[in-house]
Amino acid sequence: MSAKVPLLDLQAQYRQIRAELLAAVTAVCDSQRFIMGPEIEALESDLAVQLGIRHAIAVSSGTDALLLALMALDVGAGDEVVTTAYSFFATAAAIARLGARPVFVDIDRETFNIDAGRVAAAMRPRTKAILPVHLVGQSADLAPIMEIARQAGVPVVEDAAQAIGATYQGRPVGGIGTFGCFSFFPSKNLGAFGDAGLLTTNDHRLAERARLLRTHGMAPKYYHHLIGANFRMDAIQAAVLRVKAPHLAAWTAARQDNASRYRALFRDAALDGEVTLPAERPDSVHIFNQFVIRLEQRDALKRHLDEAGIGSEIYYPVPFHMQPCFEYLGHRRGDFPQAEAAARDSLAIPIYGELGAEQQAAVVDAIAAFVHGGAGMVRSPVSTNP
Numbered sequence: 001m002s003a004k005v006p007l008l009d010l011q012a013q014y015r016q017i018r019a020e021l022l023a024a025v026t027a028v029c030d031s032q033r034f035i036m037g038p039e040i041e042a043l044e045s046d047l048a049v050q051l052g053i054r055h056a057i058a059v060s061s062g063t064d065a066l067l068l069a070l071m072a073l074d075v076g077a078g079d080e081v082v083t084t085a086y087s088f089f090a091t092a093a094a095i096a097r098l099g100a101r102p103v104f105v106d107i108d109r110e111t112f113n114i115d116a117g118r119v120a121a122a123m124r125p126r127t128k129a130i131l132p133v134h135l136v137g138q139s140a141d142l143a144p145i146m147e148i149a150r151q152a153g154v155p156v157v158e159d160a161a162q163a164i165g166a167t168y169q170g171r172p173v174g175g176i177g178t179f180g181c182f183s184f185f186p187s188k189n190l191g192a193f194g195d196a197g198l199l200t201t202n203d204h205r206l207a208e209r210a211r212l213l214r215t216h217g218m219a220p221k222y223y224h225h226l227i228g229a230n231f232r233m234d235a236i237q238a239a240v241l242r243v244k245a246p247h248l249a250a251w252t253a254a255r256q257d258n259a260s261r262y263r264a265l266f267r268d269a270a271l272d273g274e275v276t277l278p279a280e281r282p283d284s285v286h287i288f289n290q291f292v293i294r295l296e297q298r299d300a301l302k303r304h305l306d307e308a309g310i311g312s313e314i315y316y317p318v319p320f321h322m323q324p325c326f327e328y329l330g331h332r333r334g335d336f337p338q339a340e341a342a343a344r345d346s347l348a349i350p351i352y353g354e355l356g357a358e359q360q361a362a363v364v365d366a367i368a369a370f371v372h373g374g375a376g377m378v379r380s381p382v383s384t385n386p
Helices: 010-031 038-051 062-072 090-097 116-122 142-152 204-214 235-268 298-308 324-329 337-345 357-372
Strands: 055-059 080-084 101-105 127-131 157-159 179-183 197-201 291-294 346-349
Touching: 010 235, 038 055, 038 197, 038 235, 055 062, 055 204, 062 090, 062 157, 062 179, 062 197, 062 204, 080 090, 090 101, 090 324, 101 116, 101 324, 116 142, 127 142, 127 157, 197 204, 235 291, 235 357, 298 346, 298 357, 337 346
Parallel strands: 080 101, 080 127, 157 179
Antiparallel strands: 055 197, 179 197, 291 346
């Protein structure tokens, strides 16, 4: 039986920086300043510099970053927002929650991201924005999307919840469109101790509007200029993220090294043609929030890995157009075939930065045993380069 390998081991990261994290949290507790204040301001300043984007606005979650971006753009009832058919639920839910209609576009089979070649056909007179997702850590093909948006005169909101640190044509995601939306959910490459998120923009006017909406449209206290909401990040999460953010580049590099090692291990296990590995766009830097493989017998493989103690996850088993809550949109099975195929045959395996070479070998050995019916053990290569 293979060694047990979790899909994600947050304890491994925590142990390395535990003292610094506890000191940061204690400092906030001692200050008794939990809402907004200097920790939030410092984090926003740090992340704006780190990401190379003018304005970084700390918020309560990645979901709320999406809502806040759309609210700042006045998206509402009667509007349409063009987005992918395949992502985490918050992408489409943020549109629907504001009374707008999500207009789905199928995905590119290789990258799981929105098929840029199909976006123009989805544009209509009521289109208020385009919302591409940088899924699993890799940028969508933004150049054609930005050109379509320019011609139509509509903004682009980047859902970069899974892609902090990723780039497209040398530019950071989240700084290419009108807004960028990031998540600091604990499982992300940069994770908080709970829910937290970030909204980014290079537009000063929109940044000020978003900051106002973040705090109930209030300035000064109890004077409300807009109907906003409570989208504030708490100071403890900001303190945690300030400790973690300087490590992000190294953690990302470790994930990228693990991705390279996986490619070598899968090749050595003679799994070429049996298992499809993640595609990497040549014009992008992939940060591997997930490492997603594809094969026809995905469900059977997942059961096999579960029995072997190998963590895995299906991201995502149901595309948007097949979700019961979106039945009112009138879609049918077969409308977005690539999204449906990804839902059927994709599986994420462990990729976190602290994952060891022997653990990766155990993962690939378990997959090889399933595919080859008990094929020989996989040995970990000395180098992380394929």
